[in-house]
Amino acid sequence: MKDHSIQVKLFGLGGAGMNIVEAFAKESLMPVECRLLDTDAVATEAVRHGRVHLIGQDHCRGLGCGGDIALAKKAIEGEQNTIREWIDGADVIIVVAALGGGVGSAFAQFLVNLAAQTSAITLGFFVLPFSFEGTRFAHGEKLVGELRPDMHGLFSIPNDHLLQEGDADQSALSGFERGNRWIVNSIGALSDVLFKKGMLHQDLGSLKKIFQGRGGKAVFAATDALECFDLKGAAMKAHIEAISMHPLLHCKDRPHYLDALLVVIRGNASLELTAIHSIASQIAKVLHFKGDVHVAAYVDDSLIDSLSVNLFAKSEIAKPASVRSGGGDLFSEAIADSQTEEKEASADREIPKPLTVHRSKLKKKSKLGSDHENDQKEFAFFDTGANRGYFTDTSDKLFNGINLDQPTYLRKGIKIKIK
Numbered sequence: 478m479k480d481h482s483i484q485v486k487l488f489g490l491g492g493a494g495m496n497i498v499e500a501f502a503k504e505s506l507m508p509v510e511c512r513l514l515d516t517d518a519v520a521t522e523a524v525r526h527g528r529v530h531l532i533g534q535d536h537c538r539g540l541g542c543g544g545d546i547a548l549a550k551k552a553i554e555g556e557q558n559t560i561r562e563w564i565d566g567a568d569v570i571i572v573v574a575a576l577g578g579g580v581g582s583a584f585a586q587f588l589v590n591l592a593a594q595t596s597a598i599t600l601g602f603f604v605l606p607f608s609f610e611g612t613r614f615a616h617g618e619k620l621v622g623e624l625r626p627d628m629h630g631l632f633s634i635p636n637d638h639l640l641q642e643g644d645a646d647q648s649a650l651s652g653f654e655r656g657n658r659w660i661v662n663s664i665g666a667l668s669d670v671l672f673k674k675g676m677l678h679q680d681l682g683s684l685k686k687i688f689q690g691r692g693g694k695a696v697f698a699a700t701d702a703l704e705c706f707d708l709k710g711a712a713m714k715a716h717i718e719a720i721s722m723h724p725l726l727h728c729k730d731r732p733h734y735l736d737a738l739l740v741v742i743r744g745n746a747s748l749e750l751t752a753i754h755s756i757a758s759q760i761a762k763v764l765h766f767k768g769d770v771h772v773a774a775y776v777d778d779s780l781i782d783s784l785s786v787n788l789f790a791k792s793e794i795a796k797p798a799s800v801r802s803g804g805g806d807l808f809s810e811a812i813a814d815s816q817t818e819e820k821e822a823s824a825d826r827e828i829p830k831p832l833t834v835h836r837s838k839l840k841k842k843s844k845l846g847s848d849h850e851n852d853q854k855e856f857a858f859f860d861t862g863a864n865r866g867y868f869t870d871t872s873d874k875l876f877n878g879i880n881l882d883q884p885t886y887l888r889k890g891i892k893i894k895i896k
């Protein structure tokens with residue numbers, strides 16, 4: 478075990494957040510302080526693992542918020558001092574919730590706002606409702622943009638991606654279960670990094686390096702513990718494929734450029750360094766990551782003939798994903814939005830919001846030496862993979878002495894008749 482004085486505080490907020498954090502608390506042996514918060518007494522009374530708190534009884538009478546974000550905000554506001562005490566002294570704060578409902582959304586905003594006033598690394602795993610849930614989904618997406626600038630690593634898990642993976646007739650519950658496993662497994666990998674002595678070692682310092690600075694985009698992926706008898710052969714290939722094809726690495730807003738990559742590999746005592754090296758380098762290759770990969774490897778005796786791989790990556794983006802107007806109360810926009818949800822949702826779909834650009838693009842632009850480069854908002858295209866509007870090479874394309882960049886009619890001296 479490493480330094481036990483590291484303080485990791487994990488919060489599960491609302492229905493989904495509590496499900497996930499309770500599952501983690503049930504199986505983890507690591508000294509992570511797990512708290513589960515909700516306004517719904519039926520939900521809190523069902524919890525068996527972790528410290529559970531029924532919030533805002535004066536406002537909600539233990540009956541929940543029914544998706545009302547303004548009511549959930551009132552419920553949590555009275556707990557400001559208690560929450561400050563809970564997060565006091567934390568090295569790492571991890572927040573888990575579904576955004577788009579009432580409790581998870583309001584509590585996550587409140588907690589992240591308080592966490593941003595501390596020096597703790599703040600990470601968030603946020604589930605986004607299914608797109609067929611309409612305004613809940615649109616609202617959740619908007620909140621992701623608002624929370625991101627205050628967090629060192631915000632991982633979003635769109636529930637739609639759970640449908641992609643499973644059988645056509647799978648139940649919503651089994652879909653949820655799969656997404657919840659990815660998050661539980663990933664928090665397990667992070668707590669191993671913080672508390673366990675590894676074959677290949679990473680620690681709190683590594684996490685600080687990987688998630689340095691608030692804002693930026695983060696992405697994670699986790700394989701289930703696949704059976705893996707022969708790490709040199711097909712089984713290892715299957716692992717690399719499973720993680721590279723992971724739905725979360727293929728979200729539409731996955732960052733195109735990655736600045737930091739952490740790969741956590743857990744397996745039984747026969748796990749060999751060559752296998753670890755191979756998996757990590759293949760993952761870096763698939764992700765086109767050129768920097769130093771932080772690799773951590775742990776022996777986990779519960780993984781008898783299997784292996785589990787987790788990856789966490791971060792892209793430092795020059796500007797936050799959405800510019801928060803007024804900069805004051807985090808809730809003001811969210812409440813206004815919930816009142817005009819329909820309108821906002823359709824507006825969101827029609828007008829592309831100014832997105833962020835990666836610093837590598839800004840550097841290229843600044844080479845032009847413009848004095849006015851900060852005068853205008855920077856825009857990036859939604860499909861960053863296509864690199865539209867981004868030129869790496871502007872020199873003439875010559876072929877057999879012919880300049881292909883010159884229009885044919887000019888090259889061939891063809892005169893165009895104008896009537």
Ligand SMILES: Nc1nc2c(ncn2[C@@H]2O[C@H](COP(=O)(O)OP(=O)(O)OP(=O)(O)O)[C@@H](O)[C@H]2O)c(=O)[nH]1
Nearest residue numbers: 491492493496542543544575578579580581606653
């Ligand atoms: N992945 C996953 N998604 C869930 C789970 N439970 C609910 N959801 C999704 O999360 C969204 C928000 O649901 P809850 O977390 O129950 O909402 P809440 O935060 O308790 O807020 P209220 O609506 O006020 O009860 C839902 O619309 C679902 O799409 C879960 O266990 N796993």
Ligand SMILES: [Mg+2]
Nearest residue numbers: 491492517580
């Ligand atoms: Mg609820």
